[in-house]
Amino acid sequence: MNRVHSWTIIASLILGIGAVNLFAAADEPSQPAEVAQPPASDGETAKQPAAEQTPVVSEEQLTQWQSGGWAMLQKFCLECHNADYQEAEIDLTPFADVAHAESDPEMWNRVLQMIRFGAMPPDDALLPTDAERSELSRSIDQAIYSMTCDLRPKSGRVTARRLNRVEYNHTIRDLFGVELDLTGDFPSDEVGGGFDNNADVLAMPPMLFEKYLDAAEMVASSVLLDPESLKKETIEMVGERLAIVGEGFTESFYGRIFPHESFAWVEFEIETPGVYRVRVNGSGATDKQQEQPIAVYDGSGKPLLAETFKFGDGGGNHSATVDHEFAAGTFRLLVATLPETPADLSELAAFDRIDRLDEEALAAGRDQFEKSLTIDREIPREELAFLLRKVIVEGPRDFPQEMLPPSQSVIVQRVATKRGNDYVEVERAAKLCLEPLIRRVFRGPVDEETLGRYVGLVKAATDRGASYHRGLQDAITGMLVSPRFLFRVELPAPGVEPDEGGEFRLTDHQLASRLSYFLWSSMPDEELLGLADEGKLFEPEVLANQVDRMLQDPKAASLGSQFAAQWLGLRNLDSMTRDESKFPEFSPELVASMTGETQRLFLDVLRNNHPAGELLNADYTYLDAALADFYGITLPSAADASDANVVDTDDNGFVRVSLEGSPRRGILTHASVLTLTSFPTRTSPVLRGKWILESILGTPAPEPPPNVPELEDAGEDTSSLPMRQQLVIHRENPSCSSCHRVMDELGFGFEDYDAIGRYRGDSDIDASGELPGGRAFTGGRELAEILRKTENARFATTVAEKLLAFGIGRELNPNDRCVIEQIIGLSESDDHRLADLVKQVVVSRPFQYFEAESGVYHESE
Structure with a gap:
């Protein structure tokens, strides 16, 4: 598509939409889709949202705080x-x-993390006992958050959220049913709060918009093929190109005339596959035989056309046509007389004289093709039946059916009629095509004015001489670069006022989009949109059933590849290297197997609604042949499957197997996690412990103090010492000791696995340790079981926090703490089952509500 023409289309559409600033600076986050509210005028008091009101502290609360925390x-x-x-x-x-403690929740959240982590107080200060540390944490937590949680928590401001690369590809896939690599050369999406669907970092610089425009044009030309774009050819076969099997003569103007016993054939080459029009010109051979039925067969003898020709046909030659699909290659057509015209082509049998067109007859005919014919002066017309003037093959008129994308028949509900060089009733036909499509592209209802703009693109195309299908391609391109497609804009519906907390509930269609991009990283399907159309999606039972349905859908695999992979950091594995001399088996293929194991375990726990904590100590896993060999586990054969605890397989060769008798349990002993938390040449207890604290227990380790050397730069040669002794020396610095006290113990628990996750249960490997509270362990399997038993609530809290952040597309803030506590409280009695946590996120206030200024309305207004 001509780029000037493309920008003309875009400009005509964007003007008047104006819901989003498409060209936010590349180095700035996208701005909230809101209109600045002027300050309250004199005598007017601005409404203060409920969650911003200062909580009232009772005498009892004050006494409890001063005597406790x-x-x-x-x-x-x-x-x-x-x-x-x-x-x-x-x-x-x-x-x-x-x-006053409530006034700075972010600072207090950090204080809590440091106390729970064990980083504060430092080792050179007076240290609390484990019981005192636990009581101090509880007291601060209750004092800081219980008061604000008594008020309505804020849902957070809405930001216009651009589709990230994965969401864009998935949405195109689900819109049109095609798998296209559209974003390979797009810049990487920025990550905010650990996820690349964070609205605040998904900017739209002009360069990226250019790429979206290129992608839109590629999509439009891939999902809807324009027959007018096909290379047309006309193959006209006359005279020597009309071969006869049997007796035949050459008439004036090089027509070929033959009796009933003979038949004609032609041979031709097709370069471009497609639907061609076959035209046969001729007439009856004599005026005594006023009508002569004939048939046209393909090279195999299958009838394509039956027609009755008249002698002279009023002084001219009769013409009969049929459309037929040809592939590229060499083809033959046969023309023979019939005793009578069949009532229907289906009644006509295959050509029964096809065997006469043998190699000798073909050679003779092809030899004739190269010579000039001589007109026969004496022709016994009374004995002849049909005069064949010419056979013409024109096209292609359309693409062969197998070349058409499935979306072609879905989109093209009607084709505008073409009379001469002009199309008629274009708007009517285009509206029938675009109305159902635009609802899905924009993920909700579209008014007549908006629809009319895209219908107008089709009309503009035909007015300038382009084809109707090209006009539809222009309209699709326009839709795919519209802010209503590229962005998820959540604004109040027209006429809806905020509640007493200054917040708006999502519309049903906005909820459908939040739900689908949370669980599928893609657009809502027809069932979700239908429920939104009916206004039923907020009904509790309906919403719960939809979550259940969506989690079982294959598209929910994106929760493994998008949510779990980012939460656990698995995406970083693709860029990791290992020392080839120490780890020769490490390869991209093995990394893919490692990642696949962890993602599949996550999906298994999710889809079966097992407790989230099962991820920590699952006694089963998913392995393919490569990873099974690496783990030293024999995959069962198909014959042994029923006896080997095989529960499931998939088309990538992964099999669910029991870990009975294996030193592995849960994701902490997966090769993916163990590789992720190691250096290229060796393991790292520090990295592994830090990862567990942050990703599993939700307690980010503080930054190391300034001027503290790395292990390798500690000032004395300790490299020959075992890692445990090196870290003991490192912890002699009081500034280091408090953090490493817990972190190192966690990391050492997995020292029985090497830097690519291979088990090395050697006797000289010390993988023992003890966590606060006397929780002693030896090896990763025991530590995984201890964490599952004693840190279950903290892990569930981490999962809930990550799910909520991913679901609403923003980083959590202190106000969200109350929502997380509510989710954990509601799921506690059933052991924090993973699908239940997802459901609690979906019904939470931050997921279903948003803040916006009064008077700002939905873009459809």
Whole structure:
């Protein structure tokens, strides 16, 4: 498509939509889709949202805080964090009053993490016992969050969210049923809060819009083929190109005339496959035989056409046509007389004299093709039946059926009639094609004015001399670069006012999109859109049933490849290397198998609604042949499957197998995670412990203090010492000790696996340790079981936080803490089952509501 023409299309569509700033600066996040609200005028009081109101602190709450949490803060923390000596720029003295404690929830969240993590107080200070640490955490948590959770939590402001690369590809796939590599040369999507669907980092710089335009044009030309774009050819066969099997004569103007016993044949080459029009010109051979039925057969003898020709036909030659699909290659057509015209072509049998067209007859005919014919002067017309003037093959008029994409018949509901060089009733035909499509492209209802703009593109194309199908391609391109397609814009419906908290509930169609992009990373299907059309999607039973249905759909595999892969960091495996001399078996293929195992276990736990904690100690896994060999596990044969605990297989060769007798349990002993948390040449207890704290227990480790050397730069040669002794020396620095105290113990628990996750249960490997509270273990399997048993709630909390952030497309803030606590509280009695956590996210306020200024309306208005 001509680029100037493309931009003309885009400009005509974008003007008047205006819901999104398409060209946000490349180095700035996309801005919230909202209109600035002017300050309240004199005498007017702005409504204060409920969650921003200052909570009222009771005398009982104040007493509990001062005798509990505040007393322990004074004992263990105020020596460093006071007004005179503000270590890390934190002064805790103002928070003797619990009402002030609520004013900075982010700071307190960090304090909580440091205390729970064991990083504070440092080793050179007065240290609390495990029981005191737990009580201090509980007291701060209750004081800071219980008051705000008594109020309505805020859902958060809406940001116009661009489809990321995966969402774009999936949406095109589900719109048109085609798999296209559209975003391979797109810039990588930025990541915010661990996920690449974070609205605040999904900007739309002009360069990226150019790529979306290129992709839209590729999609339009792939899902809808234009017959007018086909290379046309006309093959006219006359005279010497008309061969006769049997007796035949050459008449004036080189017509070929033959009796009933003979037949004619032609041979020709087709370069471009497609539907061609075959035209036969001729007449009866004599005026005594006013009508002569004939048939046209293909090279195999199958009848294509039966027609009655008249002698002279009023002074001219009769013409009969049939459309037939040809592939590329060499083809023959046969013309023979019939005793009578059949009532229907289906009654006509295959040509019964095809055997006469043997190699000798073919050679004779082809020899004739190269010579000039001599007109016969004496022709016994009374004995002859048919005069064949010419056979013409024209086309292709359309693509062969097998070349048409499935979307062609879905999109093209009607073709505008062409009279001469002009199309008529274009708008009517185009509307029938585009109306059902645009509803799916824009993921909701579309008004007549908007639809009319795209119908107008089709009319504009035919007015300038382009084909009707080319006009439909222009309309599809326009839709695919519209802000309503490229962005998920959530604004209030026309006339809807915010609730008392200043928030709006999503419309049913907005909920359908949130749901589908959460669970499928793609657009809503017809069932979701239909329920949204009916206004039923918010009904609790309907919504729960839809979540169940969607999780069982194959498209929910994106929760493994998108959500789980990003949460656990599996995407980083693709860029990792290993020392070939130490790990020669490490390869991209093995990495793919590693990633596949973890994603499939996640999907199994999700789809079967097992407890989320099963991810930590599952006694089964999914292996393909390569990973099974790497683990030293024999995959069962098909004959042994029923006896080997095989529950499921997929088309990529993964089999669900039992881990009975294996040293592995859950994702912590997956090769993917163990490789991810190692260096190219060796394991790293620090990396592994840090990963567990952050990704499993939701407690990010603090940044190391300044001027603290790495192990390799510690000032003395410790490289020959075992890793455990190197870290003991490292922890002699009090600034390091507090963090490494827990982190290293977690990491050492998995030292019985090497840097690519291979089990190495050698006797000289010390994989023992002890977590706070006397939780001793030896090896990764025991540690996985301990974490499952003692950290189940913390792990479920981490999963819920990650699910909510991924589902709403933004980083969580302190206000969301109350929502997470509610989700965990509701799921606790049934062991925090994973699909139940997903359902709780879907019904949560941040998922179903958003903040926006009053008077800002949905883009369809």
